Amino acid sequence: MDTFLQQLANGLTIGSMFALVALGYTMVYGVMRLINFAHGDMVAASAFVGLTIYTQVLGQAVSLGAVLTIFLLSALVMAGVGVVLERLAYRPLREAPRLSAVVSALGASLVIQNGIMLIWGPRMRIFPELVPQVYWDFGGVVISLIQVIILALSLVLMVALYLFVEKTRIGAAIRASYIDQDAARLMGINVNSIIALIFIIGSSLGAVGGLFIGLYYRGITFNMGWQYGLYAFIAAILGGIGNIPGAMLGGMLLGLFKAFIEGYVSSTWADAFTFILLILILIVRPTGILGERVAEKV
Amino acid sequence: MNRCIRTILVATSVALLAVPAFAADTLKVGVQAPITGSYANEGQGIENGVRLLAEQINAKGGVMGKQIEVVVCDDQGTAMAAAICAKDLVNKGVSMVIGSYTSTCAQAAQKTYFKAGVLQTSDGTADSLTEKGYWTFLRNSFPNSAEAKFVANYLVNIKKYQRIVVISDFSTYADGLANAAEAAIEKLGGKVISRDKIKADSQNFTPVLTNIKSKKPDAIFFAGYYSDGGLLRAQQIALGIKADFYGGDANDNPDFAKLAGSAAQGAFIVNVPSPDVLPYEIAKSFIADYQKKYGEMPPSIWGLMNIDGMRAIIHGMEQTKSFDAKKVVDYLHNMSTPLEGITGQIAFAKDGNRKGGAYVVKKIQADGTYANEYVQ
CATH class of the missing domain: 3.40.50.2300 (Response regulator)
Known part of the structure; x- marks a missing residue:
């Protein structure tokens, strides 16, 4: 039983990272019908930005304030990068065929990945131990402080995002743009601003995810974004791409699924099972678990 | 002119x-x-x-x-x-x-x-x-076989571990070393209670380690590379697995201790003597x-x-x-x-192997440096 609970804790930790990153995919897809393949690399970039802020700006001080500063500044920087990315790579192709935008996204992914390599080098960089190694043992199930932080902060961010989208006027504008961009424009919504906002939110959430990766795993490489991007992408599809609660649910489920497959079946086959799950979902329920709210589209 | x-x-x-x-x-x-x-x-x-x-x-x-x-x-x-x-x-x-x-x-x-x-x-x-x-x-x-024999002898005959876990990734080197070590341990009468594999670079090894924890090992031999070894060690400590950690030769890199952070202390690395000594x-x-x-x-x-x-x-x-x-x-x-x-x-043997080879077991100290624990 304690093995099961431990796997549950493992799965939820990695799942909340997937969920944060998946939100970036799903929000962009919701408005633009575009898979932003560069998102995974933005996540990787944020870990490096965070590391640089720590070493250059904060002078390697370890305190709660330092951690908060790293999170805020990195999210700010990545939000800026997200807006620039949208301006340069996606806005000129807004009216172009969908495929052109996808190719542009793949290109942007390569540019960012190689950009990280040129700026920070090809070597693995080591993230500082910013969160003290504190563990609690609940009858064989060990939970660490960093796991609690990751889980709690992710949940807070996700609930905040959900409330923002569902309860505020700007949130209503985002939902309107999801349904029909042209109609939204006729209703006086500035769709360009909404898209910029989507990139700001998605990139900052991705930045938090990237910093979690750095804080939790400590080793960061320029090409790690691909891996996390892929899993988050699967999580977004699992939950229903374009659907915000779906991305959260998909991320958590994928994290748990991976943990249990690796724990109980075989780590050799974990990826294979993950992709089989993806294929099954696409066959049985192409819109994902929560699905796009198709009815609203009419 | x-x-x-x-x-x-x-x-x-x-x-x-x-x-x-x-x-x-x-x-x-x-x-x-x-x-x-x-x-x-x-x-x-x-x-x-x-x-x-x-x-x-x-x-x-x-x-x-x-x-x-x-x-x-x-x-x-x-x-x-x-x-x-x-x-x-x-x-x-x-x-x-x-x-x-x-x-x-x-x-x-x-x-x-x-x-x-x-x-x-x-x-x-x-x-x-x-x-x-x-x-x-x-x-x-x-070759791996030489290291495997040394590791098996050390774990079984010198340290007398009863419940050994052998982990590798899927690479030619790591899988080969782990298999050789498993065979050598069993040949000496030791017990390998679990032979696990991780995917290199996947960073999250807690599912595999959680399973290992339930088997209550007293020693873990990891035959992969430092980039995974450091994380594996950190996650082992985070999960409260008490076993001694032994990293194979490819863990002998300064990044191992950096990745493991404060968990690096007390981990063992098996290798030929390091450059500075x-x-x-x-x-x-x-x-x-x-x-x-x-x-x-x-x-x-x-x-x-x-x-x-x-x-x-x-x-x-x-x-x-x-x-x-x-x-x-x-x-x-x-x-x-x-x-x-x-x-x-x-000097080389006819098959292209280098002749000779002596190994050491090094223990990582609190400041990340190595101290020789056992010299062959």
Whole structure:
């Protein structure tokens, strides 16, 4: 039983990272019908930005304030990068065929990945131990402080995002743009601003995810974004791409699924099972678990 | 006067013509190493070492009058890029190749060098590297089977562990070492309670470790690379698994302790002696030169092993007074007196394996440095 609970804790930790990153995919897809393949690399970039802020700006001080500063500044920087990315790579192709935008996204992914390599080098960089190694043992199930932080902060961010989208006027504008961009424009919504906002939110959430990766795993490489991007992408599809609660649910489920497959079946086959799950979902329920709210589209 | 100018012109043009002729008559040394990717640290160490040695040899007049030209190809630590590198280096006309760091990459490139008759020396420790009968391959490290025997003896006979777990990734080297260690442990009457595999670079090893925890091991032997080993150790401690951690030779890299952070303390690393404790004069001077040129220690023993491989081949060329690969290899396989190397004496068996090999167990201290725990 304690093995099961431990796997549950493992799965939820990695799942909340997937969920944060998946939100970036799903929000962009919701408005633009575009898979932003560069998102995974933005996540990787944020870990490096965070590391640089720590070493250059904060002078390697370890305190709660330092951690908060790293999170805020990195999210700010990545939000800026997200807006620039949208301006340069996606806005000129807004009216172009969908495929052109996808190719542009793949290109942007390569540019960012190689950009990280040129700026920070090809070597693995080591993230500082910013969160003290504190563990609690609940009858064989060990939970660490960093796991609690990751889980709690992710949940807070996700609930905040959900409330923002569902309860505020700007949130209503985002939902309107999801349904029909042209109609939204006729209703006086500035769709360009909404898209910029989507990139700001998605990139900052991705930045938090990237910093979690750095804080939790400590080793960061320029090409790690691909891996996390892929899993988050699967999580977004699992939950229903374009659907915000779906991305959260998909991320958590994928994290748990991976943990249990690796724990109980075989780590050799974990990826294979993950992709089989993806294929099954696409066959049985192409819109994902929560699905796009198709009815609203009419 | 006119005549004088003409002489100068002729002399200049001769000199100009001589430059390309001279350039064509260099000894091309290929470096196939992971310059980027997860093992970039090691790959760059190999490249730096080769460039330094080439510089030193060139300053002394080169190899039998030929200056060394270093040609580098980045195999990124992947078999696919390694195969491309092999073709590329052969096409560029290298007469020997140093590398690669990983057995997987050395293996993927082996056949191409064999077919082209280009000598290759690698620190790859997978036994399979010398089992194909490629005469062009010279291993400058010691095979997994030697390390496996040492580890098994240490864990079973000296430390008397009862419940040992063996973990590897899926690479040629790690899987080979883990299988060899498992077999050797069982041969000595030890008990391997679990043989697990992780996916390199996947970072999250807690599911596998959680399973291991439920089996209550007293020792974990990890046969993979430092980039995973450091994380594995950190996650082992985070999950409260009390077992002693032993990392195989590829964990011997400063990044291991950095990745593991405060969890590094108390972990053990099994390897041949590390660069800073090499007792040989030639090692001390080479490492001093290396530090002077690059401002850091070589990342690990592996770069130096490769340098020794390169030195052995050049030694063979000079002794046989020939650049003929076959002749050089025949000489190296049958050397009566071993060459004094940076990493100890170098001599090769007929199958291309390096002879000898002694291992140490090192314990990581609170400040991240190593202390010898057991010396063979």
